[in-house]
Amino acid sequence: MLKLKNIKDLKTVQTPFWYYDMDLFRRTIDTVAAQSAEYGVLVHYSIKANAEPRLVDYIAEAGLGADCVSGNEVLYALEHGFPAEKIVFAGVGKTDEELRDALCAGIGSFNSESIEELETLEQLAGGLGLKANVSVRINPDVDAHTHRFITTGLEMDKFGIPKKDMDRVIALFKSSKNLNFKGLHFHIGSQITDVENVFTHECISANGIVSHFESQGLRVDNIDLGGGLGVDYYNPDSHAIPEFGLWFQTLTEHLRHRPDQRIHVEPGRALVAQCASLVSRVIFVKDGERKSFVILDAGMNDLLRPALYGAYHKIENLTYESDELRLYDVVGPVCETTDLFAEDRTLPLTRRGDLVAIRSAGAYGAVMSSTYNMRKPARTVFSDEPIQ
Numbered sequence: 007m008l009k010l011k012n013i014k015d016l017k018t019v020q021t022p023f024w025y026y027d028m029d030l031f032r033r034t035i036d037t038v039a040a041q042s043a044e045y046g047v048l049v050h051y052s053i054k055a056n057a058e059p060r061l062v063d064y065i066a067e068a069g070l071g072a073d074c075v076s077g078n079e080v081l082y083a084l085e086h087g088f089p090a091e092k093i094v095f096a097g098v099g100k101t102d103e104e105l106r107d108a109l110c111a112g113i114g115s116f117n118s119e120s121i122e123e124l125e126t127l128e129q130l131a132g133g134l135g136l137k138a139n140v141s142v143r144i145n146p147d148v149d150a151h152t153h154r155f156i157t158t159g160l161e162m163d164k165f166g167i168p169k170k171d172m173d174r175v176i177a178l179f180k181s182s183k184n185l186n187f188k189g190l191h192f193h194i195g196s197q198i199t200d201v202e203n204v205f206t207h208e209c210i211s212a213n214g215i216v217s218h219f220e221s222q223g224l225r226v227d228n229i230d231l232g233g234g235l236g237v238d239y240y241n242p243d244s245h246a247i248p249e250f251g252l253w254f255q256t257l258t259e260h261l262r263h264r265p266d267q268r269i270h271v272e273p274g275r276a277l278v279a280q281c282a283s284l285v286s287r288v289i290f291v292k293d294g295e296r297k298s299f300v301i302l303d304a305g306m307n308d309l310l311r312p313a314l315y316g317a318y319h320k321i322e323n324l325t326y327e328s329d330e331l332r333l334y335d336v337v338g339p340v341c342e343t344t345d346l347f348a349e350d351r352t353l354p355l356t357r358r359g360d361l362v363a364i365r366s367a368g369a370y371g372a373v374m375s376s377t378y379n380m381r382k383p384a385r386t387v388f389s390d391e392p393i394q
């Protein structure tokens with residue numbers, strides 16, 4: 007059960023808000039930093055998961071790199087202290103302006119996703135008199151066994167360069183004047199829970215692709231295996247810190263690599279999901295013909311994941327611990343039927359005015375929120391700062 011450390015009066019606290027357990031956050035980052043060092047894996051935090059400045063600053067200070075997917079994320083990472091050489095930049099549709107800005111910043115690697123992007127980079131770098139550091143994102147056609155909407159490494163997905171084009175890519179680098187070939191990049195999807203099995207398959211596929219590039223005379227110095235490590239949305243307290251060690255062990259064991267080849271990863275969710283909850287108040291409890299609805303003052307505009315992916319988030323009543331269990335649909339106030347945080351969820355008897363926590367909301371929560379229905383953004387509360 008979530009404990010709101012710095013909030014004395016649950017009755018009057020203004021809702022909804024994102025509540026950050028900063029102690030858990032710091033322990034998570036310290037753990038990933040220590041374990042990645044142990045396995046010799048270089049970690050780039052995927053800023054898209056949560057761009058809260060306090061979190062991003064701490065991650066940069068811990069020595070991790072940044073994984074960005076827009077020009078603005080690259081600029082933000084630079085402003086928040088990530089050294090340019092630790093920044094990688096993926097995305098299927100980088101505009102010329104975004105490419106130019108990142109070139110001028112001298113980022114560590116463009117993770118390029120098409121032949122047209124490589125040709126554009128070659129031209130832009132030449133025009134600026136610069137060299138572009140480039141890794142090639144190959145679509146490995148590996149199933150991440152996760153939700154279809156967050157699967158990225160299958161042949162029908164828009165991401166990466168298809169394997170059939172590998173030889174064109176190799177020829178392009180051989181004749182290029184302005185591209186430094188840095189290595190290969192893969193990312194097969196997100197919220198991967200079958201860690202050993204799925205990441206082993208990713209490594210096996212990567213091994214073949216790395217060998218092909220090297221057999222054609224391109225040295226692969228960097229192998230970036232992307233993000234995707236899942237978190238336990240069902241048991242946020244007993245599995246508060248994801249199994250980074252198991253992930254790194256799986257990758258370092260199954261990826262064939264020489265000591266001089268560097269392995270990179272780009273976790274987002276695993277670093278930030280468990281440290282935040284969306285705390286909301288029950289506005290009404292309505293008994294319908296077939297269902298009972300718990301109606302919250304947070305909605306899909308705050309946390310979109312359940313509406314968009316049918317994602318499960320644990321819900322807890324922080325005010326009232328009744329022994330009497332009921333079946334509820336937990337919904338928000340937004341005028342959409344998909345504004346549904348949980349369907350047929352068993353919860354203790356819940357009443358108007360109760361405070362409710364939607365757990366594991368630190369990743370892809372605040373960053374995906376909107377003001378739909380002209381709703382005010384939920385505020386941010388940190389466990390280590392006083393609040394009114």
Ligand code: LLP
Nearest residue numbers: 052096193196197233234272273274275370
């Ligand atoms: N690297 C690349 C190239 C990515 O596209 C992503 C996520 C990551 C790394 C980080 O993946 P993670 O470690 O967080 O799984 N909004 C969805 C998730 C979308 C993920 C997009 N790409 C959700 O709420 O589940």
